Amino acid sequence: MNKTIIAVDGLRKRFGRTVALDGMSFTVQPGRVTGFVGPNGAGKTTTMRVILGLDAPDSGTALIGGQPYRALRRPLCHVGSLLDAGALQPSRTARNHLLWLAHSQGLTARRVDEVLEGAGLTTVARRRAGGFSLGMRQRLGLAAALLGDPPVLVLDEPFNGMDPEGIIWMRGFLKTLAAQGRAVLVSSHLMSELQDTADHVVVVGRGRVIADASVVQLLAATANGxxxxxxxxxxxxxxxxxxxxxxxxxxxxxxxxxxxxxxxxxxxxxxxxxxxxxxxxHRATLEEAYLELTRDAVEFKAVSR
Amino acid sequence: MRALIQAEWTKFRTVPGWVIGMAIGGVLIVAFGLLPGIQGSCGQPGSGSECVLPVGPEGQEVSDGFMFVHRPLSGDGSITARVASMTGMLPPGPNDDKMREGVAPWAKAGLLIKDGTTQGSAYAAVMLTGAHGVRLQHNFVHDKAGKPGPPGSARWLRLTRTKEKITAEESADGTTWTTVGTVTLAGLPQTVQIGLFVTSPQHAEGANESLGSFGSYGGPTMATAVFDHVTPVGSLTGTRIGGPANKYADELGGFEETGEGVFTITGTGDIAPAVGGPAGIGASISDTLLGTFAGLIMVVVISTMFVTAEYRRGMMRTTLAASPRRGRVLVAKAAVVGAVSFVVGVLAAAVVITLGQKVLRDNGAYVHLASTATELRVIVGTGVLLGVTAMLAVGLGALLRRGTTAVTVAIVTTALPYLLVMSVLPPTAGQWLLRIAPAAAFSMQQSLVEYEQVANLYLPVDGYFPLSPLAGGAVLAGWAVAALVAAACFLRRRDA
Structure with missing residues (x-):
């Protein structure tokens, strides 16, 4: 029943003497939110960049529906992504930011207005993106990711900078997207953000996967009766x-x-x-499970520095 | 590719600063061009000078000043003479004020057939020159070399008219003759003037080939030639064509019949196309485009930032995630700023060429005529210069990624060489730089024509570039292609 849509297999990458990815392997399935969690520096962002064809791995592959990202012709219609919400030209309006992206995929301005509405940005669409709060930028980034109505979403720390209201909105939004049958990969360094949102969690540390399990399994293992x-x-x-x-x-x-x-x-x-x-x-929290799993990774880092 | 170009165009037009910057570039070109930079005395009240140059049979503005000792010739006929000797005077050197003895290299003494004595009328002439041997010239722009021979050696010359055909011959001894060539003067009337002439052109010489202190000096020259064996000997009239030329013409210009068929003639001036620069006069339409460098700097800054701003904001990742074929992204960026800069250049140049000429003329400067074709080439050339330079800047921006570094390097590569050449560099170094630097493409703005048979310095500051418009454009295009190819290779290989 599982139809793998993102397949990351044996990724290795070094930046100089730093090992960023050390045999990273996991898959992402459609119809659910997959949390991608780990401490800062665990290789989450690098993995996402490799999935999106931005960074080249030293070895290993990352495939989207069986194809490398760089082979996709209208990539935003296959994978929507949000890596850095601050990546905006400040003097360009929100709508124009989405407009050039739409044009690059052969999409129309109508689609731009649709995603602006979906992200709740219609009223500020013609304001300069430079004046946006981080939360608004996250919404704009999410709108950009949804431009091509893609079956896959790759989101790096989308909760960053959001107020509590925004976090609740984002959780609901991600669940809706998964319920529509999309594969949603969401990274976070705070497990609590993914509580009640993620169905499945890939926990990483030091460039490799520590745990790859459903949230239910993970909690059961930690609670230990x-x-x-x-x-x-x-x-x-x-x-x-x-x-x-x-x-x-x-x-x-x-x-x-x-x-x-x-x-x-x-x-x-x-x-x-x-x-x-x-x-x-006793009901273990996802946070406890995560801390237990990543303790080694964090300790190692503390010692090695 | 269409989608990519549309995306990059949307990016460009939605940042007000970039659009305004490009517009300012155009405005700078126009502003410099309409500023009253070059002053003159043509047509100013009281000066009595209208600054009208004679126009030759082929449409060029010409110099037509010489001492002509002539008679009418009806129908076919010929004249033969020996140029026995040539002497002359050159202007003082930079450090003294006395005339020097010497014959200007393009001083001319010989035989001439001309459609009347009006300046600019059709002619053909065979002559001995100061340093360029025997030449057959006609209608100002055509020049054919005969035998070189040592300077100052006597030479026999003969000019024969057969209807519209004029044949020139030369001989070392008056016995063995060789034909220099035959030219056709279309529409030559039945009666023409035939005779002996002497003239000697404006002299210009560079001084002090060192950084920042280049000067040129010069002035009118004069030549005296002794003709003998003039046949047929008839009654000849002396006419000074052209003038009021200069003090030599007034004091010394003239002729003397010193024996049977022996004439001593002194002349000054030139029979040649008019040129600008030290040995010429006036400004050219290209002078109105003086501000191109300022517009170019704006274009370069914005084109570089069009790329580096994306690196600075991390937006390059968004761009490359949307368009993973990275080489095409670069091409689309280059195409967009290239096209915008081209349009800016063409519009600004069109305004400046049209209005700037009027400003110069109103200031009393003499502006050389330029054909419509030349004007169009200069206008389109300005667009190409800006457009291709913008593409080069895109390549540099993608290679260097950091805004300040890339902008600095781009300006140093494109605009600085031009400014150095136009200000402090000695001409030799300047001409060398204008053969290899991207600024070589400024030659597309050249409107004056360089003539080998007109002595002049032909310096970049006077609007003469070492390369032709096409070759100069090709040098710039080569730079742009090299930068873009290198940038594409790096962009593909590097992590975004």
Whole structure:
């Protein structure tokens, strides 16, 4: 059922003595938002540049629907991209910025007005892009990416500089795009931005993929079946340990139990007459999962510097 | 490719600064051209000078001044004479004020057939020159060499008319004759004037071939020739054609019959196409395009920035993501600014050529006539000069990427050599530079014609370029192509 639309295979690239990409491989599927996350310097932007034919890898391939980007004749109709929202000629108006892009793909001014409306920029279309806030530039960049109505979107840090309202708008927008059947690859160095947005996450560090999994799998792996119990009783820990659980104190009157299911914990408490105010299955955040995965990559960087 | 050009055109026209900058370039050219730069005294009240040059049978403005000792000739006939000797006077050198003895290289003494004594009328002449041997010349612009021979050696000459055909012969001894050539003077009337003539042209010489202090000096020259064995000997009249030429004509110009068939004749002036520069007079239509360099600088700055601004803003990545065929992007950019600059150049030059001439004439400067074809070539040439230079600037911008570096290099490559040549460089270095630098294409603005048979310095400052318009344009085009090809190679190989 999966139809790979971006295939990145074994990318390697060095800038002088710095290894930027060290065997980067992953695929992106249509119909979902794929988060592309990793610490700064992990190779996210370089990978995206290689996908877009801007940088040449030392080895490896990046294919769009089986073709290298540079072979695409009207590329914006295959892949929409947003790399740097600040890449604008300040004295050119937003509409004219989109107009030259449209002309380069043989598209008309009508399409420009459509995407301006889609990005909520109609009212500022004839204002100089130089006066735009970073959030507005991101919207303009997104409008540019959608000019050719492409089945694939490659967006580098689109949440940067957006206010909370903008972030909510962007999340909804990305979900809508994926629901339309598009493949959406979104990079971010903040996992929290992708919470509730990404369906799938590719975690990278030091130029290679650390984890490539669905968000559900990733959370399950991190949560590791832990149960949080809130009780004042000193006996609780002993009872739970005797029943085969691993118990750790997680604060004053809070125990973190692993190896026992939630209902088993409740039964044990009731059987031993121990009162408790709360028992809950621990829900890991994407942030925790990400931090756990990238700890090595970050530590290595800290040492090597 | 069409889509790419349309995209680049949209980019260009949507940045007001670039459009305005190009317009300013055109305005600068016009402003310089209409400023009253060159002053003169032609037609000014009280000067009595109307500054009208005679026009030759073939339409060129000409100098037609000489001492003519002649008689009428009806129908066919001939004249034979020996130029026994030539002497002359040259103007003082730069550091003294006394006339020097010597014969100007293009001093002329010989035989002449002319349609009357009006300046500019048709003629054919065979002559001995100061340093260029025997020549057959007719109707001012045509020149054919006979035998060189050592300067100052006596030479027999003969000129024969057969209807409209004039045949020139020369001989070292009066016995063995060789034909120099035959020319046709179309529409020559039954009666013409035939006789002996002497003239000696304006002299110009460069002084001080060093940086920044080049000067030229010169002045009128004079030649005296002794003719003997003049046959047929008839009653000859002396007429000074042209004038009021100069002090030599007034004081010394004349002739003397010193024996049977022996004449001593002194003359000054020239029978030749009119030229500009040190040995000539007046301004040319090209002088009105003085401001081209200023317009060129604007065009170069904007064309370079058209590329480097994209690098500065990171927009080159947007451009190359939209158009991965990078060489074509460069070509489209070059085509757009090239076309815009061409139009700016053509419009500005058209205005300046039309109005600037009037300004110069109103200032009393003499402006050489130029044919419509020449005017069109100068106008289109100005457009080509700006357009192709803009393309060169695009190439440099893509090669160097950094705005300040690229703009500096582009100006140093294109406009600076021209400015140096026109200001401080000695002529030899200047002419050398104008053969190899992109500024060689300024030759497309040359309107004056350089004649080998007219002694002059023919300097770039006076509007004479070392290369022809076509060759100069080709040099610039070569630079532009080289820069664009190199830029395309780099653009393809480098990460964006």
């Amino acid at each position: 832990r149960v949080t119990l809130r009780t004042d009783s000193a006996r609780a820990a002993t009872v739970l340990a005797d029943a085969g659980g691993t118990v750790a104190a997680a604060g004053v009157g809070v125990l973190s139990v692993s190896g026992l299911a939630t209902d088993a914990v409740v039964a044990l408490m009731n059987a031993n007459g121990i009162g408790f105010s709360e028992v809950s299955a």
